[in-house]
Amino acid sequence: DTAVSQTPKYLVTQMGNDKSIKCEQNLGHDTMYWYKQDSKKFLKIMFSYNNKELIINETVPNRFSPKSPDKAHLNLHINSLELGDSAVYFCASRQGDRENTEAFFGQGTRLTVV
Amino acid sequence: QKEVEQDPGPLSVPEGAIVSLNCTYSNSAFQYFMWYRQYSRKGPELLMYTYSSGNKEDGRFTAQVDKSSKYISLFIRDSQPSDSATYLCAMNQAGTALIFGKGTTLSVSS
Numbered sequence: 620d621t622a623v624s625q626t627p628k629y630l631v632t633q634m635g636n637d638k639s640i641k642c643e644q645n646l647g648h649d650t651m652y653w654y655k656q657d658s659k660k661f662l663k664i665m666f667s668y669n670n671k672e673l674i675i676n677e678t679v680p681n682r683f684s685p686k687s688p689d690k691a692h693l694n695l696h697i698n699s700l701e702l703g704d705s706a707v708y709f710c711a712s713r714q715g716d717r718e719n720t721e722a723f724f725g726q727g728t729r730l731t732v733v
Numbered sequence: 734q735k736e737v738e739q740d741p742g743p744l745s746v747p748e749g750a751i752v753s754l755n756c757t758y759s760n761s762a763f764q765y766f767m768w769y770r771q772y773s774r775k776g777p778e779l780l781m782y783t784y785s786s787g788n789k790e791d792g793r794f795t796a797q798v799d800k801s802s803k804y805i806s807l808f809i810r811d812s813q814p815s816d817s818a819t820y821l822c823a824m825n826q827a828g829t830a831l832i833f834g835k836g837t838t839l840s841v842s843s
Contacts, residue, residue, distance in 0.1 A: 623776070652830055659741060660819050660836040662777070667830045675830055709776055717827050719765045719784065724776030 622646050625710050625725035632700055633733055640695045640728045642710030650674075651693040652722070653685060654709040662709070668693055700732045736760055739822055739834025748843045752809040756822035756834045759803065763824040766798050768807045771819045771836065780807075780820070812841045 623644045632638055644651065652675075653665040666685045667675035673685065682698040693710060710725040739756045746752055754768075765784055769777035783789045786800045795808040805824075809816055822834040 654833075660771075660821075660838065662821060662833040662836070664830040664832070674828075711776075719782065721767075721779045721782075722823075722831055724778070726776050727774070729774075 622723050623710055623712055623725040625708075625728050627728060628726060629729050629731075631731045631733065634700055634702060636700050637696070637698045638700060638730070639697070640708055640710075640730075642693045642695070642725060644691055644710075644712040644723070646712055646714075646723060648712040648714045648723075649690055650713045650715060651687065651690075652711045652713075653693065653695050654711060654724075656707045656709060656727070658706070666693075666695075697730075700730075702732050705730055705732045737822060737824060737832050737834045739837060741835045741837060743838040743840060745840045745842065746812055748812060748814060748841055750812050750841070752812050752816070752839060752841075754807040754809075754820050754822075754837050754839070756805050757803055758805070758824060760824075760826070761800070761803065762826050764826075765824060766796070766805045767823040767831070768794075768796055769821045769823055769833070771821060773818075777821055777833075809839075812839075814841050814843045817841050 650669045656662045668687045671687045687693045707727045711722045713720045713722045767782040768780045770780045771777040783796045789796045793810045797806040819836040819838045821836040823831045825831045
């Protein structure tokens with residue numbers, strides 16, 4: 620069973636479109652994240668949710684809106700896509716947010732905006 | 734200065750070489766230091782973590798932390814082609830998300 624699963628795995632879309640990425644974890648964790656990885660492999664935190672509540676919202680354009688319908692799901696909706704949004708988006712989960720807990724990552728969603 | 738700095742490489746070594754990967758950080762509050770490994774087109778996976786200063790060994794891998802210098806290292810002995818991946822250091826404080834270094838891409842040739 621996949622612990623953290625994201626859909627879709629690949630997404631190619633035109634500028635200006637709106638798209639969503641879905642994430643589900645079956646580990647029973649209470650904290651979930653969205654990270655963005657650019658072409659140089661830099662992994663940057665975007666959002667963090669704990670028990671369905673937004674905890675961290677880094678400097679991310681308002682066009683990005685996360686939604687957590689329950690503890691096991693964290694979706695990312697992106698409005699008015701821009702070329703610079705092209706990247707790999709990773710969902711991750713952890714149990715709590717203590718320093719020593721392992722984060723489990725999904726396989727990533729490769730978004731290409733053309 | 735960024736919170737976590739890591740030389741992105743790339744780093745190419747022959748099979749059997751000893752590899753040294755390093756990160757520096759600026760936040761003295763960090764206590765747990767992790768190394769994640771990411772294979773091409775996959776998500777990162779935890780390789781090992783170390784608490785505070787000292788060494789930790791796991792098979793061919795050794796993680797070292799020097800808190801006085803704010804410097805962490807990952808050593809890979811007898812490197813294998815299967816070790817070819819991107820290695821990311823990560824750390825955080827309680828209540829915050831993991832902060833990653835830029836990742837070092839390693840290629841081990843047979």
